[in-house]
């Protein structure tokens with residue numbers, strides 16, 4: 001049973017823990033470096049990326065997170081978590097830090113204020129049927145590096161990507177989802 005941590009200094013932690021547990025993973029919260037050490041894989045939840053980065057810095061988690069991701073720990077970022085994994089951010093706040101590792105540029109709050117939140121059924125590479133995707137003040141991916149595979153798009157913009165051991169979605173598969181995207185992540189962890 002893989003040990004999957006969910007970054008828990010801020011964000012929709014419970015939904016991820018519940019989804020992972022339902023799939024048979026040993027899911028637990030990560031708030032300190034010792035908990036990070038236990039992880040076979042990590043989920044970075046949705047929330048507020050600026051706050052999450054600041055808290056990670058304050059709680060001495062940012063550099064250990066960067067190191068683990070660099071060392072190849074499978075990591076799945078959803079929404080704010082996608083922003084945290086991105087190497088480059090547009091419309092971030094001044095000096096906004098990321099964990100990085102994913103060779104993409106993401107634009108925060110990209111889908112605009114009018115459509116702050118919306119839902120869509122999206123074809124998703126590797127899954128037979130479309131995924132029900134919930135977007136909440138979501139980013140999109142504007143540029144991808146050569147090693148990045150686009151798995152799903154919405155309104156012409158990539159919203160799910162994979163690069164080696166890293167998976168990221170602009171939307172929230174832990175909300176109203178059926179667990180299939182998390183199962184894909186657990187397959188990455190199992191490799």
Ligand code: GLN
Pocket residue numbers: 045046047048049050078079080081083108109136137138139
């Ligand atoms: N807009 C948020 C941010 O920039 C992300 C929103 C979310 O995670 N649902 O961090």
